[in-house]
Amino acid sequence: MNAIDRESTMSRAGEAKEEEEEEYLVYRNPSEPVEARVSDLLSRMSLREKLGQMTQIDRSVADSAAIRDLCIGSVLNGGGSDGDAMNRASAADWADMIDAFQNSALQSRLGIPIVYAVDAVHGHSNVYGATIFPHHVALGATRDPDLVRRIGVATALEVRATGVHGNFAPCVAVCRDPRWGRSYESFSEDTEIVRKMTSMVTGLQGSPPIGHPDGYPFVAGRKNVFGCAKHFVGDGGTHEGKNEGNTISSYHDLERIHLLPYLDCLSQGVCTVMASYSSWNGSQLHSHKILLTDVLKDKLNFKGFVITDWEGIDRLSHPHGSNYRDCISATINAGVDMVMVPFRYKQFLEHLMHLVESGEIPMSRINDAVERILRVKFIAGVFEHPLTDRSLLDTVGCKMHRELAREAVRKSLVLLKNGKDPKKPFLPLDRNARKILVAGGHADDLGYQCGGWTISWQGSSGRITIGTTILDAIKGTVGGKTQVVHEPSPSPATLADEDLSFAIVVVGEAPYAESHGDNAELKIPFNGTELINSITERIPTLAILISGRPLVLEPEMLEKVDAFVAAWLPGTEGKGITDVVFGDYDFEGLLPVTWFKTVDQLPINAGHEPYDPLFPLGFGLRYNM
Known part of the structure; x- marks a missing residue:
């Protein structure tokens, strides 16, 4: 009789015994030590x-x-x-x-x-x-x-x-x-x-x-x-x-x-x-x-x-x-x-x-x-x-947990630039401005905001779940007399509007997961850089990047933009972003990774020699510094 047959025979004998009498089952008793319960159950299997x-x-x-x-x-x-x-x-x-x-x-x-x-x-x-x-x-x-x-x-x-x-x-x-x-x-x-x-x-x-x-x-x-x-x-x-x-x-x-x-x-x-x-x-x-x-x-x-x-x-x-x-x-x-x-x-x-x-x-x-x-x-x-x-x-989705997520968004935002002149910061924004332009395909897309592993494996665009987009949050934050103009790709007429006080441009990656996200170029998709450049030529601009990692920031774009925020993949609570850019809270986030200048530098990590990043590990500006 081999080991398998012996085990099967012992198992049948055990079943018969349990039918004949009420047996004390150690594994069923939560007061017994864990290892005793494991041993007892294993012996019966x-x-x-x-x-x-x-x-x-x-x-x-x-x-x-x-x-x-x-x-x-x-x-x-x-x-x-x-x-x-x-x-x-x-x-x-x-x-x-x-x-x-x-x-x-x-x-x-x-x-x-x-x-x-x-x-x-x-x-x-x-x-x-x-x-x-x-x-x-x-x-x-x-x-x-x-x-x-x-x-x-x-x-x-x-x-x-x-x-x-x-x-x-x-x-x-x-x-x-x-x-x-x-x-x-x-x-x-x-x-x-x-x-x-x-x-x-x-x-x-x-x-x-x-x-x-x-x-x-x-x-x-x-x-x-x-x-x-x-x-x-x-x-x-x-x-x-x-x-x-x-x-x-x-x-x-x-x-x-x-x-x-x-x-x-x-x-x-x-x-x-x-x-x-x-x-x-x-x-x-x-x-x-x-x-x-x-x-x-x-x-x-x-x-x-x-x-x-x-x-x-x-x-x-x-x-x-x-x-x-x-x-x-x-x-x-x-x-x-x-x-x-x-x-x-x-x-x-x-x-x-x-x-x-x-x-x-x-x-x-x-x-x-x-x-x-x-x-x-x-x-x-x-x-x-x-x-x-x-x-x-x-x-599930309760107010307390959403407030916690909002706190996490606030604390995660990394301010990379604030004003073309260090003595004249651009942020925080004026919530009572006359008219604000909100541009970019990521401004009102909850799926983009959440990224991969959200509802589906790769994630997707649109209102895939319940939450607050960045546009929703902006509209809920500004004063009652402030007009919010939302155009993902603004027309020349809109950009020529002299009543616009400033623009908030939200660009970034589409959702991805695992190998689908492998990327050797790391450019801002959807012509994000070109969109920012076209707006900054006419209007003072805050750019917000929605991404799972650093992306290529062209020197010309970074020079033209008035403020730049890395918002990562913030999830469902877009109000965490407006809490900070409108000045209710200060920026706290510090780069968790090195922000490279060009992909030719990769891999580049703190401690490497030479180390010449665009922004080093740990970089992050504040309002009060």
């Missing part, structure tokens, strides 16, 4: 149930039979569930859907709940009407770890309100090249700034009192979600900023620049770590045993679980890429515990079963993976609180 726990599937293919009968461990929705009805679904609709999945899991033989996970990377950005906070690059500009922690708290509430248990955040990549399509997901090019901003982990997961009985820094309950430090490791340092590219460095530099933020996440008890699509010196991270097991699990003593990125196994190239089964073996043996399949889970489970039966993946590796997954589920309180707390639904 069949191999098929263990492998199911290691599998994460997309909600579009998740049916009750698969979840119940295969003991699927986790469900997610990819990229905002692009292109279907959930893009406009209410928070209650999301809760109904996720609770239905959970009820299927609770009907399984052992009643092991699923964890549902989302990419709530700047608020609960999958859900229509949720609060959308500025992206990470903007938060890095605030240099305010407590603000980031509070954003984590607010995000956890809105996420948990819809029945979600886990959040694939924060991204703690150290972005060393703005050509990278995920630049805005990084807090900074500076490792120490990124380290401080890992406070989001505590915000998401909670900060329990000293002396927590099991020693796990996580507040289990209905108001917290488990976080995920990603993407392990070095994804912000790839050659020429290529997404899913190759980071070429010594181990010393990998550790010094890219690994240190993970130490801070681990110290805060982050429950999961996501492997990176990228490679380190040519070896792909999804199958990198030294980094995933020897470093992360053994050296750093990480006790949570490692998860792949979306279809991470499918992305493995030579020598594994031609054979899906070999890719599975390489990934699991390297130390990955849960696999984001997300669609062909039946094929994945079939291959995984054969790999274990053949001994190519040892049972010890399977048991280790499932122990880690169960540990997180127990620590996070999913067994005790598997279903949605509907009393939290009112937190």
Whole structure:
């Protein structure tokens, strides 16, 4: 009798025993130590149930039979569930859907709940009407770890309100090249700034009192979600900023620049770590045993679980890429515990079963993976609180969270220029001016304002959710007698209007995510530079740039414009911008990245020699200096 048969026989014997008598189930008792509960439940599981726990599937293919009968461990929705009805679904609709999945899991033989996970990377950005906070690059500009922690708290509430248990955040990549399509997901090019901003982990997961009985820094309950430090490791340092590219460095530099933020996440008890699509010196991270097991699990003593990125196994190239089964073996043996399949889970489970039966993946590796997954589920309180707390639904997009997002926008704005003459500042603007021109396609586009990972994976233009555009905010800020003229591309007649007091021109990038955002030129799209130049020739002008990274600022344009503000990707609360440019608050933001002069300088980071940027890391003007 082989190991699989023995386990199956033992499982059937266990079932019979449970039918004959009321057995005390340690794993069901929340007063028992976490490790005792893990051990007890693991001893009762069949191999098929263990492998199911290691599998994460997309909600579009998740049916009750698969979840119940295969003991699927986790469900997610990819990229905002692009292109279907959930893009406009209410928070209650999301809760109904996720609770239905959970009820299927609770009907399984052992009643092991699923964890549902989302990419709530700047608020609960999958859900229509949720609060959308500025992206990470903007938060890095605030240099305010407590603000980031509070954003984590607010995000956890809105996420948990819809029945979600886990959040694939924060991204703690150290972005060393703005050509990278995920630049805005990084807090900074500076490792120490990124380290401080890992406070989001505590915000998401909670900060329990000293002396927590099991020693796990996580507040289990209905108001917290488990976080995920990603993407392990070095994804912000790839050659020429290529997404899913190759980071070429010594181990010393990998550790010094890219690994240190993970130490801070681990110290805060982050429950999961996501492997990176990228490679380190040519070896792909999804199958990198030294980094995933020897470093992360053994050296750093990480006790949570490692998860792949979306279809991470499918992305493995030579020598594994031609054979899906070999890719599975390489990934699991390297130390990955849960696999984001997300669609062909039946094929994945079939291959995984054969790999274990053949001994190519040892049972010890399977048991280790499932122990880690169960540990997180127990620590996070999913067994005790598997279903949605509907009393939290009112937190989704609530006024308090929107005010927090507005504060984040205010603190993130970086003033790069204020007046052609240093003795004559152009800002703050006069809210009682006679007539104001508002120009640029980004002035009244909420989708552009929010960027990627908002409702859909890539993001999109238009009124994609509930929020306040910059134009809305301007109209709500100016005096009752002030006329606001909005023309995305002003006509010559408008520009010749002598009654115009000044112009606010809002330009920037279209939304993007991941490889779609890789950009070697980094010019302001939509003829943004030309638009600014055409207006500054006639009218005193404030230019506001909406972008996930520094873009090329032509010297002629920068010379002509009266004031220039980097607003990053501010999210739904445009009033945070008018709060500052009209003088209710001072500028506080400092550049989280180096602003290059030309793309030929890239990569350029503080500490490099020579270092001749347009604006250095940490630059930012104030009204009161």
